[in-house]
Amino acid sequence: MTSVFALFLTAAALLVTTAVYSLIITRNLMRILLSLEIITKAVSLMMICVGYVTDQMAAAQSYAITIIIIEVMLLVVSVGIVFGVYRQNGHLNTDDLNNLKG
Amino acid sequence: MNEAWLIVMLAALVISAALVVMMRDLLKACIGLALVSGILAVVMYMLGAHLAAVFELSVCAGLITVIFVSTISMTKVLTKQEAEERERKRRKRFRYLPIALLLVLALCLSVLLPFLNGPLTRLLPVLDPESAGKEMIWNLRQTDLLAQICIVLVGVYGVLIFFKKEGAEK
Amino acid sequence: MPILFLGIPLLAVVVLNLYTWIDRRSAFFAALIASLCQLVLAAYAVVRCFTTGEAMTSTFFGTVTVDLISAVVLFMIAMICCVTLLVAEELVKSHRFTFGGTMLLLMMGMNGIVMVRDLFSLYAFIEVTGASSFLLIAINRKRDELEGAFKYFLMSALATAMMLGGLTFLFLLVGDTSFEAVASYLQTRGGEHPTLVTAALVLYTSAIAIKSGAVPFHSWVPDAHSSAPSPVSVVLAGIVIKVSGVYSMIRLYRDVFGFDPRLGQVMLILGLASVIIGALGALGQNDLKRMLAFSSVSQIGYIVLGASTGSAIGFVGAMMHFFNHATFKSLLFVDAAAILHETHTRNMDEMGGLAERMPITGVTSVIGLLSMAGIPPLSGFWSKLLIVIALWQISPWVALAALVSSVLTLTYFLVLQKKVFYGKLNEKLAHVTECRGRLRFVELTLAAVNVLAGLVFPVLLMLLRGNGML
Numbered sequence: 001m002t003s004v005f006a007l008f009l010t011a012a013a014l015l016v017t018t019a020v021y022s023l024i025i026t027r028n029l030m031r032i033l034l035s036l037e038i039i040t041k042a043v044s045l046m047m048i049c050v051g052y053v054t055d056q057m058a059a060a061q062s063y064a065i066t067i068i069i070i071e072v073m074l075l076v077v078s079v080g081i082v083f084g085v086y087r088q089n090g091h092l093n094t095d096d097l098n099n100l101k102g
Numbered sequence: 103m104n105e106a107w108l109i110v111m112l113a114a115l116v117i118s119a120a121l122v123v124m125m126r127d128l129l130k131a132c133i134g135l136a137l138v139s140g141i142l143a144v145v146m147y148m149l150g151a152h153l154a155a156v157f158e159l160s161v162c163a164g165l166i167t168v169i170f171v172s173t174i175s176m177t178k179v180l181t182k183q184e185a186e187e188r189e190r191k192r193r194k195r196f197r198y199l200p201i202a203l204l205l206v207l208a209l210c211l212s213v214l215l216p217f218l219n220g221p222l223t224r225l226l227p228v229l230d231p232e233s234a235g236k237e238m239i240w241n242l243r244q245t246d247l248l249a250q251i252c253i254v255l256v257g258v259y260g261v262l263i264f265f266k267k268e269g270a271e272k
Numbered sequence: 273m274p275i276l277f278l279g280i281p282l283l284a285v286v287v288l289n290l291y292t293w294i295d296r297r298s299a300f301f302a303a304l305i306a307s308l309c310q311l312v313l314a315a316y317a318v319v320r321c322f323t324t325g326e327a328m329t330s331t332f333f334g335t336v337t338v339d340l341i342s343a344v345v346l347f348m349i350a351m352i353c354c355v356t357l358l359v360a361e362e363l364v365k366s367h368r369f370t371f372g373g374t375m376l377l378l379m380m381g382m383n384g385i386v387m388v389r390d391l392f393s394l395y396a397f398i399e400v401t402g403a404s405s406f407l408l409i410a411i412n413r414k415r416d417e418l419e420g421a422f423k424y425f426l427m428s429a430l431a432t433a434m435m436l437g438g439l440t441f442l443f444l445l446v447g448d449t450s451f452e453a454v455a456s457y458l459q460t461r462g463g464e465h466p467t468l469v470t471a472a473l474v475l476y477t478s479a480i481a482i483k484s485g486a487v488p489f490h491s492w493v494p495d496a497h498s499s500a501p502s503p504v505s506v507v508l509a510g511i512v513i514k515v516s517g518v519y520s521m522i523r524l525y526r527d528v529f530g531f532d533p534r535l536g537q538v539m540l541i542l543g544l545a546s547v548i549i550g551a552l553g554a555l556g557q558n559d560l561k562r563m564l565a566f567s568s569v570s571q572i573g574y575i576v577l578g579a580s581t582g583s584a585i586g587f588v589g590a591m592m593h594f595f596n597h598a599t600f601k602s603l604l605f606v607d608a609a610a611i612l613h614e615t616h617t618r619n620m621d622e623m624g625g626l627a628e629r630m631p632i633t634g635v636t637s638v639i640g641l642l643s644m645a646g647i648p649p650l651s652g653f654w655s656k657l658l659i660v661i662a663l664w665q666i667s668p669w670v671a672l673a674a675l676v677s678s679v680l681t682l683t684y685f686l687v688l689q690k691k692v693f694y695g696k697l698n699e700k701l702a703h704v705t706e707c708r709g710r711l712r713f714v715e716l717t718l719a720a721v722n723v724l725a726g727l728v729f730p731v732l733l734m735l736l737r738g739n740g741m742l
Contacts, residue, residue: 010207013206019123025195029422030170034135038122040433046437056447056448057150059449060443061153062242063449064146064157065154066246066250068154069250069254073257074399077260077403077425083264084410085419085422086176244334246334252380256403262369
């Protein structure tokens with residue numbers, strides 16, 4: 001039973017590594033959102049696995065569903081922000097997001 | 103449940119996520135994200151979280167892809183040549199990703215596994231997932247429901263604020 | 273009764289959506305009425321919790337609880353939201369429909385954080401608060417606002433992902449996420465899986481440090497707070513970072529994880545770094561709002577320091593500083609809003625001599641800044657005194673460092689006063705007049721609260737001492 005948890009923890013750690021790597025090197029706002037999505041995927045994977053391991057699948061499912069809904073709504077808001085940035089700058093590069101410094 | 107299949111699915115999940123991150127074309131990357139969601143939904147189904155799997159498949163693989171694709175199609179500005187030039191440089195920067203992944207994998211397998219061999223116990227009684235799922239959401243997690251209502255309203259206001267036409271509200 | 277704190281804003285949002293097509297001004301009034309209702313209800317809750325000493329719980333639609341700390345914080349939320357709505361005349365005009373609604377949702381999110389007794393619901397409401405503050409920051413869709421909002425979004429998304437990671441570990445161990453269950457597990461059987469518990473604690477601590485803008489993770493605070501529209505800066509600096517960051521920290525470490533000396537040391541380091549680096553950062557600023565935002569980082573550091581001692585005095589000091597910071601920082605941001613509205617610039621080098629043109633703004637900002645620096649009769653003095661006493665019991669050196677950075681606070685206060693209010697009047701600003709009536713009223717009220725709190729706090733301390741809480 002615990003080995004299942006270790007397996008999922010490994011998978012989640014690999015997903016998070018991928019996402020963080022991409023987060024560090026990427027310069028594109030949409031790709032930043034994409035990486036954050038992958039981190040959320042890792043978290044919901046963990047949540048379901050914990051529900052399975054502890055036999056609390058009902059609670060874990062309700063958590064996972066809430067996470068999914070919150071994820072979508074945050075994505076809508078952040079895509080709105082990215083779209084606004086695009087309208088102001090004409091592109092999606094983060095290099096120009098440096099007005100605020102100091 | 104077959105553990106070998108589970109391992110295969112998890113490996114597919116990680117590999118497809120890595121491919122999504124490395125994908126040259128942003129549009130294809132978003133469709134790849136839908137694939138990741140799909141695999142995640144299958145994993146959820148295999149573990150018995152049927153309701154969550156349905157949500158993952160319809161909302162994450164469906165709705166999120168739609169949002170991403172529509173935003174990308176609205177914001178495409180680079181010419182093809184520029185894009186290719188930039189992406190070639192991008193590809194180079196990913197050369198350390200497989201090494202990082204392997205390192206983390208080795209770390210997990212060597213460090214995590216021995217730590218997790220104690221028995222795991224819990225306080226709550228075990229519930230039957232099939233019948234308890236709905237009851238859990240509607241009767242026990244009502245505060246979360248309120249939060250969900252609230253965040254959906256926030257999303258609606260977000261659409262109203264960010265996607266209205268310039269100078270529409272004057 | 274506590275469910276009303278979630279119900280009223282929700283009802284107000286619904287009413288607002290029903291009636292805005294009849295009269296668009298109603299958005300503002302719906303929000304104002306909702307926050308006034310909350311002000312009255314929270315005052316009642318404070319009195320009731322203080323006299324009976326019991327928490328109020330309602331189980332009507334979800335379980336929410338109000339105890340004394342929650343009631344005080346609810347009162348502060350209502351107060352700052354009222355202030356913001358009164359200040360936000362221009363925003364209400366240009367965004368009649370969306371601004372009121374988003375403010376209500378922000379209020380609801382914060383009320384939720386304050387009242388829930390479940391780790392997962394805490395996460396959900398923190399997300400609600402975060403999402404509505406991104407909307408409010410970027411509501412005008414100007415370039416800097418969008419940039420600040422995106423930086424805040426990025427940090428906040430990482431923070432909540434960490435929080436969820438910690439939550440899964442605790443859920444694995446306990447099988448439940450309510451505060452009670454987790455606390456009783458950690459007390460009785462916390463030693464069984466030390467690695468997982470430590471991992472969860474580390475994840476939660478870093479998430480909360482990001483959310484409250486403590487030093488290694490403070491980069492988003494000045495960006496988001498200075499670029500937001502002025503009324504939104506008031507609510508963000510005044511209450512949002514404190515509720516989603518500091519309040520959840522105090523709640524979690526008091527009620528859930530229990531106090532742990534190692535954790536105390538980590539928080540001590542975080543707090544001390546925030547106090548010093550925030551003050552130094554504020555000294556180097558030319559932009560009025562950025563300076564105030566950096567000083568938020570520094571003052572949040574004091575609250576963290578107070579909570580890190582783990583003693584009753586430190587805790588009371590932290591809560592008092594929580595209250596004080598909400599009042600004087602929103603007062604200062606209201607003053608900044610007034611100055612910005614009159615002079616159309618945030619650059620302090622272009623200002624000067626505004627005291628003769630804007631006497632009320634000048635005097636109230638002096639009160640706010642003196643209170644922030646901890647000058648005796650004002651409210652900030654008492655909270656800083658308690659925090660320093662509590663720190664002295666841990667280590668005199670840290671207490672000394674906190675005192676020295678209080679001097680730094682005084683220094684940047686003097687810099688601000690000299691650049692903005694005294695010296696020669698800039699010719700360009702010859703036409704500047706005192707701000708309009710509503711703003712003046714808000715400034716005077718908040719300044720009065722600051723002075724009065726300074727007089728009431730000694731009495732309150734005696735009462736707490738008599739109650740055995742100190």
